[in-house]
Amino acid sequence: MSDFASNIAKADAYLARFRKDGVLNHIGGAAVPALDGTTFETISPADLKPLARVAHGKAADIAAAAAVAKAAFPAWRAMDGDARKALLHKIADAIEARAEEIALVEAMDTGQSLRFMAKAALRGAENFRYFADLAPTARDGQTLRAKGQVNMTSRSPIGPVGIITPWNTPFMLSTWKIAPALAAGCTVVHKPAEFSPLTARLLVEIAESAGLPAGVWNLVNGLGEDAGRALTEHPDIKAIGFVGESRTGSMIMKQGADTLKRVHFELGGKNPVIVFADADLERAADAATFMIYSLNGERCTSSSRLLVEATIYDRFTAMVADRARRIVVGHPLDPKTVVGPLIHPVHEAKVLDYIAIGQAEGATVAAGGAKLAGLAGCYVQPTLFTGAHNAMRIAQEEIFGPVLTAIPFADEAEALHIANDVQYGLTGYLWTSDVTRAFRFTDALEAGMIWVNSENVRHLPAPFGGVKTSGIGRDGAEWSFEFCMGTKNLAFATTRHHIPKLDS
Numbered sequence: 427m428s429d430f431a432s433n434i435a436k437a438d439a440y441l442a443r444f445r446k447d448g449v450l451n452h453i454g455g456a457a458v459p460a461l462d463g464t465t466f467e468t469i470s471p472a473d474l475k476p477l478a479r480v481a482h483g484k485a486a487d488i489a490a491a492a493a494v495a496k497a498a499f500p501a502w503r504a505m506d507g508d509a510r511k512a513l514l515h516k517i518a519d520a521i522e523a524r525a526e527e528i529a530l531v532e533a534m535d536t537g538q539s540l541r542f543m544a545k546a547a548l549r550g551a552e553n554f555r556y557f558a559d560l561a562p563t564a565r566d567g568q569t570l571r572a573k574g575q576v577n578m579t580s581r582s583p584i585g586p587v588g589i590i591t592p593w594n595t596p597f598m599l600s601t602w603k604i605a606p607a608l609a610a611g612c613t614v615v616h617k618p619a620e621f622s623p624l625t626a627r628l629l630v631e632i633a634e635s636a637g638l639p640a641g642v643w644n645l646v647n648g649l650g651e652d653a654g655r656a657l658t659e660h661p662d663i664k665a666i667g668f669v670g671e672s673r674t675g676s677m678i679m680k681q682g683a684d685t686l687k688r689v690h691f692e693l694g695g696k697n698p699v700i701v702f703a704d705a706d707l708e709r710a711a712d713a714a715t716f717m718i719y720s721l722n723g724e725r726c727t728s729s730s731r732l733l734v735e736a737t738i739y740d741r742f743t744a745m746v747a748d749r750a751r752r753i754v755v756g757h758p759l760d761p762k763t764v765v766g767p768l769i770h771p772v773h774e775a776k777v778l779d780y781i782a783i784g785q786a787e788g789a790t791v792a793a794g795g796a797k798l799a800g801l802a803g804c805y806v807q808p809t810l811f812t813g814a815h816n817a818m819r820i821a822q823e824e825i826f827g828p829v830l831t832a833i834p835f836a837d838e839a840e841a842l843h844i845a846n847d848v849q850y851g852l853t854g855y856l857w858t859s860d861v862t863r864a865f866r867f868t869d870a871l872e873a874g875m876i877w878v879n880s881e882n883v884r885h886l887p888a889p890f891g892g893v894k895t896s897g898i899g900r901d902g903a904e905w906s907f908e909f910c911m912g913t914k915n916l917a918f919a920t921t922r923h924h925i926p927k928l929d930s
Contacts, residue, residue, distance in 0.1 A: 429761045430757070430759060430760045430761060433530065433540060433759035433760075433761070434759055436526070436530055437530040437531070437533070437534050437759060440527045440530055440531050441477060441478075441531060441534060441624075444477060444478035444531075444624055444627075445476075445477065445478055448465060448478050448479040448480065448481065449468070449478050449479070449480040449481060449623050449624060449627050449647060450481050450627070451481045451483050451487060451491075451644075451645055451646050451647055452627070452630045452631070452643075452644060452645040453487070453490055453491045453494055453641075453644045453645075453646070454490075454494040454640055454641045454644065455634060455639075455640025455641060456640075457631075458481075459481050460481040460482050460483050460484065460487055460647075460648075461483075461484075461486045461487050461490065462482075462484065462486070464481075464482040464484075465479040465480055465481055465482050466479070466480050466482050466620065466649075467479055467480070468480050468535070468620070468621070468622070468623060468624070469770070470534045470535065470537070470803070471536070471537035471766075471767040471768060471769055471770055471771075471774075471803050471804040472534060472537055472757055472758055472759075472766065472767055472803045473802050473803050474771070474802055474803055474804075477534065477535065477624065478624065480620070480623050480647050481646075481647050481648075482647065482648055482649070482652075483617075483646035483647050483648035483652075483653045484648060484652045484653055484656065485652065485653075485655075485656035487646045487648070487653065488615065488617075488646055488648075488653055488656035488657050488660055489656070489660065491615045491644040491645075491646050492586060492615055492657075492660045492662045492663055493662070494641040494644055495586035495613040495614065495615050495641065495642075495644055495662070495663075496585070496586055496613075496662045497641060498613050498639065498640070498641030498642050499583075499585055499586055499612070499613045501639070502611060502612075502613055502639065502642050503582070503583050503611040503612075505611070507561045507562035507563070507564060507565070508561075508562050510558070510561040510562075510608065510609060510611070511558045511559060511561040511562055511609075512558075513558075513636070513637055513638060514554050514555070514557065514558030514561065514605065514608060514609060515554070515555060515558045516636040516637055517554050517632065517633050517636045517638065518551040518552075518554035518555045518558065519551075519636070520632045520633070520635055520636040521547050521550050521551040521554065521601075521629075521632055522547060522548065522551045524547065524628070524632060525544075525547035525548060525551075527628070528543075528546060528547040528550075528597055528625055528628060529543045529544045529545075529546055529547060530543075530759070531624050531625055531628065532546055532595075532596065532597050532622070532624070532625045533758040533759055533766070534758065534759070535596075535622045535623075535624045535625065536593065536594065536595070536596065536621075536622045536758075536769055537722065537758050537766040537767035537768060537769055537803065537804065538594075538595065538721060538722060538724075538758060538766055539721075539722075539758050539763045539764055539765065539766045540758055540759050540760075540761065540763070541761065541763070541764070542720065542721055543758070546595065546597045546598050546625075547597065549598045549601075550597055550598050550600075550601035550629075551601075552886070553598070553601040553602050553605045553886070554601055554605045556605075556886045557605040557606045557608075557609040557906070558605075558609060560606075560609055560903070560904075560907075561609040561610075564581065564609055564610050564611070564907055564911065565580055565581045565582060565611075565911075566580070566581070567579030567580040567581060567913065567914075574919060574920055574921040574923045575917055575918065575919055575920060576917075576918045576920055577915055577916065577917050577918075578915070578916045578918070579913055579914065579915050579916075580913070580914050580916075581610075581907065581911040581912065581913050581914070582611070582911060582912055582914065583610045583611035583612040583910060583911055583912075584612065584664045584665060584688070584910055584911060584912050585612065585613070585662070585663075585664040586612065586613045586614070586615060586662055586663055586664060587607050587612045587613070587614055587615075587663065587664060587665045587666070587667060587909075587910050588614075588615050588616075588617070588657040588658065588660070588663040588665070588666045588667070589603045589604055589607065589614055589615070589616045589617070589666075589667045589668075590616075590617050590618075590650075590654055590657065590658075590666065590667070590668045590669070590670065590678075591603060591616070591617075591618050591619060591626070591669055592619050592669045592670045593619035593620075593621035593622040593769050593770075594622075594721065594722075594724040594725060594726075594769065594826075595721065595725070596618055596619060596622045596623075596625055596626060597625040597626075597628075597629060599669050600616065600618065600625075600626055600629055601629070602901060603667045603669070603901075604616060604629075604643065606901075606906035606907060606909075606910065607667070607909075607910045608638075608642070608643070609907075610907050610910045610911050611911075612910045612911075613641070613642050613643070613644075614642070614643045614644065615644045615645075615646060615657060615663060616630070616643065616644065616645050616646070617645075617646055617647070617648060617653050617654055617657055618645070618647065619670075620647065620648070620649055620650075621769050621770050621773075622769065623647050626645060626647075627645065630643050630644075630645045650674065654678075655681055658678045658681040658682045658687065659681050659682065659684070659685065660685075661685050663685075663687065664687065664688065665687060665688035665689065665690065665909060665910060666678055666682055666687055666688070666689050666690070667689075667690045667691075667909060667910075668689070668690070668691050668692070669691075669692045669693075669726075670693065671693065671694050671824070671826075672693040672694040672824075672849075672850070672895040672896065675689075675691040675693045675895075675897075675898075678691075688909065689898060689899075690898060690899040690901075690909040691897045691898045691899065692726060692890070692891060692892070692896075692897050692901065693726070693850075693852070693892065693895060693896050693897045694726060694824040694826075694850055694852070694895065694896060695726045695727060695728070695730070695824065695850045695851075695852030695853060695892065695896050696730055696731060696821070696822065696823070696824055696848045696849075696850045697727060697728060697729050697730060697731065697850070697852055697853040697854060697855070697873070698729070698731045698732075698733050698844070698845040698854050698855070699713070699714045699717065699729035699731070699732055699733065699854075699855035699856075699857070700733045700835075700841050700845055700854065700855065700856050700857065700858075700867070701714070701732070701733065701734045701735065701738070701742060701857045702735050702838075702841075702857060702858040702860070702863070703735045703737050703738045704858055704859045704860055705857035705858050705859060705879070706857070706859070706879070707738065707741075707742055707745065708745075709857075709879070710742075710857040710879075711742065711745040711746050711749060712749070713729075713855065713857070713880065713881040714729055714732055714746055714830070714855075715746055715749040715750060715753075716881050717729035717855065717881050717882060718730055718732075718808075718828065718829075718830045719750065719753055719764070719765055719808045719828050719830075720764070722765055722766055722767075722768055722769075722827065722828055723765075723808075723825070723826065723827045723828035723829060724768065724769060724773075724826055724827060726852055726896075727852060727853045727875075727882050728826075729830075729853075729855050730824070730825065730829065730830060730831065731816075731821055731830075731831050731833060731844075731845075731848075732746065732830055732831065732832040732833065733832075733833050733834075733835055733841055733844055733845060734832060734833070734834055734835070735834070735835060735836075735841070736834040736835060736836050739832070739834040743792060743810065743812050743832045744792075746793075746810055746830070746832070747792040747793040747810050747812075750793035750794060750808040750809070750810050750830075751793050751794075751808075753765055753808045755798050755805055755806075755807060755808070756801070756805075757801075757803075765808055765828055766805075767801075767803035767804040767805045768804040768805075768806055768827060769804070770804065771804055773804070773826070773827070774797070774804035774806060776825075776826075776827075777806055777825055777826070777827035777828075777829065778796075778797060778806065780819070780820055780823070780825045780827070780829060781795055781796070781806075781809055781829060783819050783820060784811045784814070784818065784819075784820040784829075784831070787814075787818045787819065787820065788813070788818075789811040789812065789813050789814040789818060789820060789831070790811065790812045790813040791809065791810070791811060792810045792811065792812045792832075793807075793808060793809060793810040794806075794807030794808045794809030794810065794828070794829075795807060795809050806827060806828060807828070808828045809828060809829045809830065810830045810832060811829070811830065811831045811832060812832045814831045814832060814833050815833060816833055816844045816847055816848075818831070821833060821848075822848055822849075824850070838863065838867065841867075842867060842870055842871065845871055845872075846870075846871065846872045849894055849895045850892070850894055850895055850896045851872045851873045851874060851892050851893035851894035851895075851896045852873060852874060852875065852891075852892035852893075852896035852897065853873050853874070853875045853876065853877070853882065853892070854868070854871045854873040854875075854876045854877075855876070855877050855878075855880070855881070855882075856868060856871070856876060856877070856878045856879070857878075857879055858878075858879070864878050864879075872893060872894060873892065873893065873896075874889075874890075874891045874892035874893050874896065874897065874900070875889075875890060875891070875892070886902055886903070887902060887903040888902055888903070889901070889902050889903070889905045890902045890905075891905075
């Protein structure tokens with residue numbers, strides 16, 4: 427049996443439970459259907475065949491989950507940090523033990539290539555281990571001395587939090603948001619994306635199998651307009667962590683306003699990779715290609731605008747086009763596949779519409795530019811547009827697919843202007859051998875994260891997040907705790923100081 431056939435057989439075995447039992451909600455330690463009994467269907471983008479019926483949670487289901495999370499919060503908050511650390515490490519162990527299952531299920535659920543999803547469980551376990559180690563000191567603060575006074579700060583978990591995760595790499599991003607909330611002592615109500623709900627069900631099941639107390643982590647499936655809105659509006663949910671598009675983030679802010687809910691957003695991007703003529707062009711071409719076409723281009727940090735110094739523009743775009751044409755597009759479980767199908771026919775139509783828009787705007791298709799023929803799923807060729815300018819919609823709007831727009835620039839000033847001339851500010855990638863240019867350019871570049879002579883290489887203690895419409899707040903290390911913990915200050919007098927009297 428070939429590796430491809432073996433992967434198909436294993437995936438079918440893991441998916442059989444979902445086809446038989448569906449994808450249930452998980453509230454108070456129990457797998458439960460939606461209270462009104464309704465479901466919706468989820469399909470695999472690989473072949474458009476149904477994967478499962480999914481519980482369609484609504485406001486009543488969110489209310490039930492929030493009540494359970496509220497009831498579980500005092501005991502979870504009171505647990506010693508070392509005990510939470512040990513438990514989160516057990517969850518990480520349990521994730522690693524089911525790494526193959528997670529990878530195969532997520533590949534079929536999202537369309538992401540198995541070569542990338544094989545790392546999903548390991549990344550998720552790493553997230554749990556990292557924040558587990560921070561749990562014992564999560565409540566620590568500072569000592570601030572003043573004349574005649576000592577101030578002592580401490581942090582405490584704020585209560586139940588809502589986590590809304592996207593469909594592109596759902597398992598890893600769920601762990602990225604939920605692990606620090608648990609480490610801090612918060613309870614969780616999680617609403618996964620409706621396009622890819624399967625591994626969220628696996629994740630909460632894994633956590634409770636490792637000993638997480640019932641009710642600490644609850645899962646409600648549903649749509650954004652019902653379950654999502656109910657979660658953002660519920661008064662017992664103290665904060666919302668959301669990963670997704672900027673327009674939805676704006677809606678969540680409005681919905682949470684009446685309850686003054688804290689928000690933490692990782693939103694969209696139209697990230698530039700800027701290549702100067704003095705760069706290592708082979709490495710830059712590899713990195714630019716990787717950052718737009720890996721994960722099907724369905725990633726917030728993708729380098730979707732390629733800004734190239736005019737003197738090397740034709741040469742460099744030809745290098746990227748050659749790489750794009752050689753990328754293997756195919757079934758996500760085929761070991762040869764690099765780019766799999768897009769998540770859903772609705773999203774495929776959006777990406778194909780943008781390719782048509784780019785052609786209508788006058789850009790040239792230098793690679794790809796069409797749906798891949800001969801496959802039943804949502805397969806789109808890796809696409810490169812040349813001859814573009816920054817006013818085009820394909821240069822301004824987030825496509826969230828394997829589509830790269832290449833724009834020439836004359837000098838450093840023009841490169842900076844083009845790079846900043848979008849509503850987004852998540853990441854930027856700069857390629858140059860001039861160190862002084864790198865410092866002054868990145869200082870002026872409007873982005874929350876910038877990589878110099880590198881693709882996106884994550885370091886968990888470093889802050890992750892964007893500016894402008896790309897987000898609010900930061901993930902990573904202590905920054906993650908700012909979302910789910912509140913700070914308290916105690917002021918102690920150290921001298922017998924004068925106290926004003928109002929009657930004298």
